[in-house]
Amino acid sequence: MGLKRQAKILSKGQTDAVLAYLTATRYPERNRAVFLLSVRAGLRAKEIASLTWAMLTDAEGESGDAIRLVDQASKGSSGRTIPLNRELKAALVQIQKAQVGGRASPFVVTTERARQTSAAAIVNLFAVWYRALGFNGCSSHSGRRGFITNAARKIGTVGGSLRDVQLLAGHASLSTTQRYIEPHADAQRRIVDLV
Numbered sequence: 001m002g003l004k005r006q007a008k009i010l011s012k013g014q015t016d017a018v019l020a021y022l023t024a025t026r027y028p029e030r031n032r033a034v035f036l037l038s039v040r041a042g043l044r045a046k047e048i049a050s051l052t053w054a055m056l057t058d059a060e061g062e063s064g065d066a067i068r069l070v071d072q073a074s075k076g077s078s079g080r081t082i083p084l085n086r087e088l089k090a091a092l093v094q095i096q097k098a099q100v101g102g103r104a105s106p107f108v109v110t111t112e113r114a115r116q117t118s119a120a121a122i123v124n125l126f127a128v129w130y131r132a133l134g135f136n137g138c139s140s141h142s143g144r145r146g147f148i149t150n151a152a153r154k155i156g157t158v159g160g161s162l163r164d165v166q167l168l169a170g171h172a173s174l175s176t177t178q179r180y181i182e183p184h185a186d187a188q189r190r191i192v193d194l195v
Contacts, residue, residue, distance in 0.1 A: 008137040009146035009182050015039055017133055033088075033095040034109055034125060038143025040085035041067055042151070042169055045122040045140045047074050051108040056084075056092060063093055069170070078170030144169075148180040153187075 010018070022031045037043045037051070050073035058064050064084070071079035084092075095108065105115035109122070126140035135142075151165045166177040 006180075007139040007141040007145055008135075009149055010039065010135070010138065010142050014133075014135060014138075015146075018129060021129060021133055029091070029095045029097075030109060031125065031129075033091040034122065035129075035143065036085070036088040036091050037108075038126070038140065039146055040088040041082050042144045042147035043067075043069075043082075044075060044119075044144060045126075046119040048109060048122050049107075049117050049119045050074075052106045053096070053108060054106065056108065063089060063096075065089075074170055076172070078172070080167060080170045082168055145180050145182065148177060149182045152177075152181045153184065 018035055019032065022028055022035060025031050034048055037048045043051070047069060051067070051069070052073070053061075055068045055070065055073065056064055066084055067082040069079050069082065071077045073079070092108065107116040109117045111117050111121070123140045126138075126142075130136075130138040130142070148165060148169050151168060152162060155161060155165055162174060162177065166174050169177050169180065171177045
């Protein structure tokens with residue numbers, strides 16, 4: 001995929017606008033969790049749709065500290081463990097309490113008519129939200145690209161490397177991870193003065 005065809009990443013202001021918008025939707029808790037799974041964990045639409053409570057909880061059914069995404073729920077063999085962001089964890093606890101339709105389901109994201117949703121339905125949710133907010137060029141992949149870009153920019157501050165970002169993203173190749181990262185012109189200008 002060429003750079004011009006990649007989904008645009010969301011700014012902090014746009015992320016905040018989506019979160020505010022979702023509070024007025026029909027299923028605010030579920031929608032908030034879906035959005036945060038994209039922007040705070042970098043999950044693909046297929047992974048969000050396939051996510052089960054067993055991947056999020058410990059042996060006693062209590063909320064864990066990581067997503068343990070199995071290969072069957074991801075693309076190819078890109079299953080991985082992703083530590084849970086605090087905001088995302090709180091949203092998942094909330095959705096578990098207010099599961100759509102009040103029916104217990106092994107899947108995190110449900111609908112009125114089904115105990116599991118599809119990747120296409122997740123893609124459509126994002127499209128509806130971004131269209132309503134006028135975010136042209138954004139898609140269900142925008143949160144994932146933003147997660148990977150932000151992680152790559154900050155990983156050095158916690159002693160990590162781009163390889164850690166690759167593992168969080170579930171990419172087999174570091175070159176794939178690099179294609180997701182949005183360039184930062186100001187950083188490029190600042191680094192030239194430091195070398």
